Amino acid sequence: MGELRLMKGNEALAEAAIRAGVDGYFGYPITPQSEVIEYLMAEKPFDRTGMIVLQAESEVASINMLYGGGGTGKKVMTSSSSPGISLMQEGLSYMAGAEIPCVVANVVRGGPGLGDIQPAQSDYFQSVKGGGHGDYRLPVLAPASVQEMSDFVPLSFDLAFKYRTPVLIVADGLIGQMMEKVELFDPVPRLTDEEVIERYPWATNGKPKGQERRILTSLHLDPYKLEKHNMLLQEKYRKLEAEEVRFEMIDCETADYIIIAYGSSARIAQKSIQLAGEEGIKVGLLRPISLWPFPKQPIDDLVKKGVKGFLAVEMSAGQMVEDVRLTVRERTKVEHFGRYGGVIHSPEEVLEALKNQLIGG
Amino acid sequence: MPELTLQDIIKPENQVYVKTKLMTDNTLSYCPGCGHGTAHRLIMEVIEELGRENETIGIAPVGCSVLAYEFLNVDMQEAAHGRAPAVATAIKRLWPGKTVFSYQGDGDLAAIGTSETIHVCNRGEQIVMIFINNGIYGMTGGQMAPTTLPNMKTSTSPFGREVLTMGNPLKMTELVAQLPGTYYVTRQAVHTPSAVRKSKRAIRKAFQNQLDGIPGVSFVEIVSNCNSGWKMTPTDSNVWMEENMFPFYELGDLKVNGEIVPKK
Structure with missing residues (x-):
């Protein structure tokens, strides 16, 4: 049996990130999920696993840090709440297009606009219909307990890398703030640089000697090429629909x-x-x-x-x-x-x- | 003396110039006369000379150089408009041993991406930022940029930039030089052989700083022409640039080794 702790959902998510071997967390404070970055900063994950934690200047910056970090084949993650997630939609669309893996947790609060800081589930449309511009979908997992706030972190990374896509964890202020017993999974070591290079040949880490360089982009100016790219994305979404339904x-x-x-x-x-x-x-x-x-x-x-x-x-x-x-x-x-x-x-x-x-x- | 054949000319000992293999053979998408191609070449020559071909990750912007990755033969990520410094931040933090650079135009770096630019320069990320300033939005068809000079005509300031209603041109390079996180800040040009040589020295210094592990941003602005956007011939645009752009955007080092260079 794993270690038992009494934790807030936000804290469980943060602890799970360290234990899941995440390489980088890039975030910006917003209620009701600021405990995620507070917990991470206090835990000194760099000393524990070598994990980087950086407080960005905005949610726009954090999602684009994920675009960069995810592009290198490393495990990167952010979390936010509804207004911040709205700011990230452009970046998520780019990552869906460029097929860059990452995990984004949304601890949903009431909207529209600034709304309030109480729990809500009013970001469903934004989460499951794509959210940003263009034809894309993101796998979305909805935890219903503090336990699942922890368990869904490694699961989300498995999906993110298997399908090369951003994955959303959509909780709400109640799940984020309430305390429950959680059984923490045993830590998984971060991949070594060599393992990252070996496993993810699509990732940017410096052009390998004698091989083609890697280009990560969502730009395809030729409409026929873009249509083909979209068809490949749609194939991926059909595969997800066939294989990754959970209930x-x-x-x-x-x-x-x-x-x-x-x-x-x-x-x-x-x-x-x-x-x-x-x-x-x-x-x-x-x-x-x-x-x-x-x-x-x-x-x-x-x-x-x-x-x-x-x-x-x-x-x-x-x-x-x-x-x-x-x-x-x-x-x-x-x-x-x-x-x-x-x-x-x-x-x-x-x-x-x-x-x-x-x-x- | 017998006439040189083509085979003779391309012998290494007879060559006066060899294109770096870090530039691809793809046809440049830039207008003839534009400075982007020269700036690309200088960066790639420096990376090759520093032996960083296999250790470099570049970030392309949105703007005329949106397709920079088609020409720069290293690992590249294409960023959203204005976000290249944020993208570069994460890459460098996660691969601290790699050489990371961003390449942006003035609309990208000094308008939509102002926040990322300021904060990356303030945090002192160990990256090279290349900033091409031509005072206009070239790719979208010559609209007013944050760097457009007062009274300068563009498609969105057809009667000239009226400072009272359209604001002042932004000297981003002077601004970032004031921030504690920048280590080397310079403004160069690529319109004459002498300017190209100086630019290359500056770019080499910027990349060498990163290679030496010096914390802080090395920031290289290149004031460039946009003959299409300015609606001039390439030659006229270079003359116009010298007469109008350089007095406002003065060439030279603004900060060296973390110290502000006093104005002459």
Whole structure:
């Protein structure tokens, strides 16, 4: 068993970065995730593993540091919260285009604009539809516990390097700020320079003797070349959709109704399905872990099994519910419930909504 | 004396000039008469002479030199507009033993990328920054740049840059020379053989500083012409540059070995 600690989600993410053998973290403070860089600075990860931590002058700079650092084949990471992630969209688009791996954690807060500093899930569209300009998608993982804040760091790097893409960890202020027991995984050593050079021949580290130099760019001025490049990217996205869907199901086998919820909303919904059970209503929970690729198959299976309705519960005015509707295609009822703007719904409110919108409605 | 054949001429002992193998054979995308090609060549000659061919990573900008990686035959990353210094920061921090340089124009370095420029120069990243200043946005068709001179006509200042409403030209190089993180700051040109020689010396000094492990940015501005954007012949543009650009953007070293050079 790994080391047990009581930690905030943000701290678990930071500790996991050191343990996952990350080479560089480049970040800029923003509530509610500043503990990530504070923890890293206090831990002196350079002494522990040789990991670099740098406080950048802006989120724009940090994401472009990731573009540079990720381009060298080293493991690089940043974290921020909604307004900062908006500033990073240009860089993420460039990295998707140039196929540069990195991990970006978004501890979501209420918006739009400066919004507030309370938990929200209103960055779903931005996260799963690409976010920046151009035809691209990013793998998105949504932790629902402090444990997953830790576990998803190495998983995200595996995906980032396997598919040469930025990967998003989309948490929310609740997951970032709350303290829970976490079992930390054993540290993985950072790759040596020689291993980086050997493993990632596409990366920039000085033109190898007698070989072609490496060019990392998202620019393809010839439209036919750019179309071809886009087709290759699309192939990658289809592969991700086929192989990297992650989800969890609770009590769905016997359920008449299904709540679909991720992150904090899924934790709240766990209580709601328990309350429903006490009233004799059979409700299951489908928790998307990968928000993109979205778990369409299990939803489709549940529709075919004849469930009477889905309630998408999210701390937004209704974003993920659109993907549920696209999958259900009006074969059964799909409703949305959620408090937003930084307000967190209670398990009772969720159950009430289920009764009113799915059963009574 | 028998006439030299082509085979005789290309014998090493007969050659007066050899193109560095660190310039590719791709046709330059620059307008005839533009200074970018010369600046490219000087950087690559220096990298070759310092034996850093296999240890160098360059960052290309957005602007006329957006395709610099097509010509500079070393590992290259193409940055978003203005972000080359941030990109270079991470590369150098993660590969401290490598030679890292950024190459940017004035719109890139002194307008959209001002923040990255200032902060990299203030943190004292151990990189070389090459700054090509032609007072105009060349690639997008000759719009006003932060460096456009007062009353200078561009496509977005068709009646001349009116300082009252359009602001003053920005002397970025003077600005970064004041920051504690810069070690060597100089302004050069590439429009005459003598200027080219001086520029090469400056570029070599900049790269040598990095190779010597001296902390701090080595910053080389090259004031260059943009005959297309300025709507002049190459020759006229060089004369115009001497008469108008150089009095405002004075050539010479601004900071050497971390010390500001006093104005003459």
